[in-house]
Amino acid sequence: MTKPISIDAVQQQLGAEGYVCDRALGTVVFLALSLGRPLFLEGEAGVGKTEIAKALAASLGRRLIRLQCYEGLDASSAVYEWNFPAQMIAIRTAEAAGTADRAALQAELFSKDFLIERPLLDAMRPDENGAPVLLIDELDRTDEPFEAYLLEALSDFQVTIPELGTIKAPEPPIVILTSNRTREVHDALKRRCLYHWVDYPDFDREMEILSARAPEAAKNLSREVVAFVQQLRTEDLFKKPGVAETIDWAKCLIALDVLTLSPEVIADTLGAVLKYQDDIAKLQGSEAKRLLDQARASLEPS
Numbered sequence: 001m002t003k004p005i006s007i008d009a010v011q012q013q014l015g016a017e018g019y020v021c022d023r024a025l026g027t028v029v030f031l032a033l034s035l036g037r038p039l040f041l042e043g044e045a046g047v048g049k050t051e052i053a054k055a056l057a058a059s060l061g062r063r064l065i066r067l068q069c070y071e072g073l074d075a076s077s078a079v080y081e082w083n084f085p086a087q088m089i090a091i092r093t094a095e096a097a098g099t100a101d102r103a104a105l106q107a108e109l110f111s112k113d114f115l116i117e118r119p120l121l122d123a124m125r126p127d128e129n130g131a132p133v134l135l136i137d138e139l140d141r142t143d144e145p146f147e148a149y150l151l152e153a154l155s156d157f158q159v160t161i162p163e164l165g166t167i168k169a170p171e172p173p174i175v176i177l178t179s180n181r182t183r184e185v186h187d188a189l190k191r192r193c194l195y196h197w198v199d200y201p202d203f204d205r206e207m208e209i210l211s212a213r214a215p216e217a218a219k220n221l222s223r224e225v226v227a228f229v230q231q232l233r234t235e236d237l238f239k240k241p242g243v244a245e246t247i248d249w250a251k252c253l254i255a256l257d258v259l260t261l262s263p264e265v266i267a268d269t270l271g272a273v274l275k276y277q278d279d280i281a282k283l284q285g286s287e288a289k290r291l292l293d294q295a296r297a298s299l300e301p302s
């Protein structure tokens with residue numbers, strides 16, 4: 001599929017993949033595609049950042065290549081590595097056969113056959129369906145040296161392998177970076193990108209997301225679940241529930257044949273929504289009932 005021609009088209013195409021996209025997000029996605037700029041998405045965990053990249057790749061019919069970041073991630077895991085065990089076997093085999101033409105062997109050992117391509121290199125390879133979507137996920141988990149390295153890779157979309165030469169992307173990949181903001185990502189990298197803060201959805205949008213992701217949930221239960229989670233997010237919690245938790249919780253309640261929330265049901269299933277014991281402890285006793293009453297009150301007018 002071709003790139004969308006308008007913000008409306010972005011929203012509509014992502015919507016067709018089950019992703020509920022508001023106008024502000026639709027705008028930055030449209031601009032990132034039109035201008036060929038990387039898109040930097042920041043927000044709390046579980047608000048749908050990773051999912052945007054998946055939905056975008058699916059809607060454009062492009063390959064999704066994911067680089068999951070973690071502490072200590074280095075260029076060899078992100079770009080390429082030589083297949084050392086295979087090289088060793090090739091050397092032994094050549095030795096045993098007595099065909100020790102050193103120059104030929106050396107050339108063979110450092111050829112494409114022994115190269116392990118990691119996501120960044122993979123994303124620079126030509127693709128008949130068009131450039132892939134490169135998702136650099138949870139960038140805040142890496143360290144600054146890797147960030148600096150990325151900055152360079154993103155600026156010219158080429159990788160130099162000393163033994164093979166420089167590989168350049170014929171068409172730059174569509175790059176999406178995400179951060180859960182456990183630390184600030186460096187300015188230089190941000191400046192290269194379009195930036196968007198992905199917030200928790202409001203009630204109506206979360207209802208839309210829930211009906212896209214858990215269509216089997218009855219309307220009444222969905223409304224209670226969303227209202228309760230929205231209420232929960234106003235509390236002082238260590239980790240507020242994301243959209244993922246709302247969906248999980250609704251699915252748990254459906255599996256238990258629950259038709260309406262009660263303080264008892266909430267107490268029994270809270271592990272689907274809150275993942276820290278301190279937060280769960282805060283909802284003991286009358287707290288769950290108080291929040292449920294508030295949630296129901298917020299539903300009343302309609």
Ligand SMILES: Nc1ncnc2c1ncn2[C@@H]1O[C@H](COP(=O)(O)OP(=O)(O)O)[C@@H](O)[C@H]1O
Nearest residue numbers: 018019020045046047048049050051209243244
């Ligand atoms: N706007 C949305 N439309 C559809 N589903 C969403 C949306 N936002 C979040 N989700 C759901 O929430 C889940 C978690 O989202 P994810 O992208 O993994 O969060 P993040 O990467 O921000 O931590 C996704 O699997 C998806 O089902």
Ligand SMILES: [Mg+2]
Nearest residue numbers: 049050137178
């Ligand atoms: Mg994510």
